Amino acid sequence: MASSCNAHDFLFCSMCGTLLSLNSLKHAICPLCGFKRDVKEIEGKETSYTITAEDIRRELNIEPFVQLGRIPAAADRVQRAVVNEACPQCHHPQLEYYTRQLRSADEGQTVFYECPKCKHKFSVNT
Ligand SMILES: [Zn+2]
Ligand SMILES: [Zn+2]
Known part of the structure; x- marks a missing residue:
């Protein structure tokens, strides 16, 4: 047996x-002979805190406090399409447009147009 004690020896x-068996946050109990050890004694050992805390959580089935953050969705990019309509301002023959559903589904959607030439913008409710 190694004479040095690491966290796991405890x-x-x-x-x-x-x-x-860690059946409470205060005591670790031997399931065989009933030997009881204060968890603080375990935590007090050098470098043991992290290991012990993990072991306690695993034993007690406590979810780690670290929550997996939501994977940030790719920036809400608006896919633009091109329509063969003349710009009301400069009469450029094509306009870029995109639609966006506003509020509830039964309120229809708004089509946004933007002239790629003069940057004139306008929207149409459908
Ligand atoms: Zn024992
Ligand atoms: Zn234009």
Whole structure:
């Protein structure tokens, strides 16, 4: 047996060597002989906090406090299409347009037009 104690040595029963069961945040108990160890004793050991905290969570089935952040959606890019309509301002023959549903579905949608030449913008409710 190694004489140096690392964090994991404290997770095993010093009486019989069985893996201690963490059934509360305060005590680790040997399921075999009933040996009890204060969890604080385990946490107090060098470098043990992280390991112990993980072990406690695993034993107690506590979800890690780290929540996986939502994967940021790609910037809401508006797909533009081109329509063969003349710009009311400069009479350029094509306009870029995109639609956007406003509020509820039964309120129809708004079509936004933008002239690629003079940058004139206007919208039409459908
Ligand atoms: Zn034991
Ligand atoms: Zn124009």
